[in-house]
Every structure is written in structure tokens, then in C-alpha cells.
Amino acid sequence: MRKPPSFASQCLVAAVLCVALAACKPAQDAAAPAGDAAAAGSGAGDTASAPSGQALDGDLVASTNEPFWAVTVSATGLVLSGIESQRSLAVASSKSADGTRTVVATDAAGKAELTVTAKECQDSMSGAMFPFAAVLAIDGGAPINGCARPASMPPPGEGM
Numbered sequence: 566m567r568k569p570p571s572f573a574s575q576c577l578v579a580a581v582l583c584v585a586l587a588a589c590k591p592a593q594d595a596a597a598p599a600g601d602a603a604a605a606g607s608g609a610g611d612t613a614s615a616p617s618g619q620a621l622d623g624d625l626v627a628s629t630n631e632p633f634w635a636v637t638v639s640a641t642g643l644v645l646s647g648i649e650s651q652r653s654l655a656v657a658s659s660k661s662a663d664g665t666r667t668v669v670a671t672d673a674a675g676k677a678e679l680t681v682t683a684k685e686c687q688d689s690m691s692g693a694m695f696p697f698a699a700v701l702a703i704d705g706g707a708p709i710n711g712c713a714r715p716a717s718m719p720p721p722g723e724g725m
Contacts, residue, residue, distance in 0.1 A: 629711030675704035693721035
């Protein structure tokens with residue numbers, strides 16, 4: 566006759582199941598508009614909290630996935646860093662209203678437009694939480710959803 570599992574074994578199985586369930590995240594809403602930052606996997610009330618609107622007006626760092634872009638915004642410039650290229654553009658305009666900032670930057674090759682919203686965002690690949698959602702458009706191309714943070718804030722998971 567087979568012996569029933571020990572209490573320790575049952576606890577171990579329960580712990581493993583809890584960790585597996587905690588790693589699950591709800592499916593993204595397929596009806597989200599293409600330009601909606603929620604499609605990037607924005608979170609609702611997880612661990613990051615949006616800083617004050619003043620942080621939205623300062624230097625920013627944004628990133629997107631597939632295609633992979635890193636964007637650094639300062640008072641005078643916007644730097645686009647991709648897998649195979651980097652571009653430095655001059656800021657033509659930077660406007661903030663109602664928890665949203667739009668930065669338009671240009672160079673000889675064209676323009677980039679970054680819209681950052683004071684809304685929590687979860688990175689679609691790493692699951693890291695960011696205080697801002699971002700949408701990037703390069704040279705009139707399709708909008709690319711991503712996440713952003715103040716440049717003064719360390720990347721999620723670092724500096725803690």
C-alpha cells in the first residue's frame with residue numbers, strides 16, 4: 566500500500582503552484598487600439614507609482630520592444646538608439662498638458678515624435694514596471710508602444 570505524501574511535500578507543491586500562478590498575467594485586451602499604450606502591457610496598480618507631473622517635464626528615458634529602441638530625451642536633444650543605429654535629433658517642440666508630454670525632434674533624415682503619459686506601464690518582455698507609458702513614431706512610421714521613466718530614476722530592478 567502506498568504511503569500518503571508528507572506534510573512537507575504538500576507544502577512544497579503548494580508553494581510551487583503559488584509561484585507559478587503569481588507569474589501569470591492576464592491576457593492583453595485584443596481590442597486595444599494600436600496607438601494605445603495599454604497594448605504595450607501597461608499595468609494597473611502594480612509596483613511602480615507615477616511620479617509627479619514635474620518628472621514628466623524633465624529628462625526622460627523610454628524603451629520599446631520589437632522593434633527595439635531606447636530613447637533619451639533632454640532639454641535640447643533626443644537620442645534614438647536601435648540595434649544597428651543611433652541618431653541624435655534636435656528638439657523642435659516639447660509640450661505638456663493633462664499628464665501627457667509630446668516631444669518632437671528633427672534631424673536631416675526626418676523626425677521622431679515621443680508621447681509620454683503619466684500612466685503605469687509594464688514592459689511587454691521583462692514584466693518590469695515603469696511610471697510612464699510611451700508611444701514612439703519615427704519618420705512618420707507606425708506608432709511603437711513602450712514604457713518610460715524619468716532619467717534620474719534607475720531602471721527597474723537596478724539601484725534598489
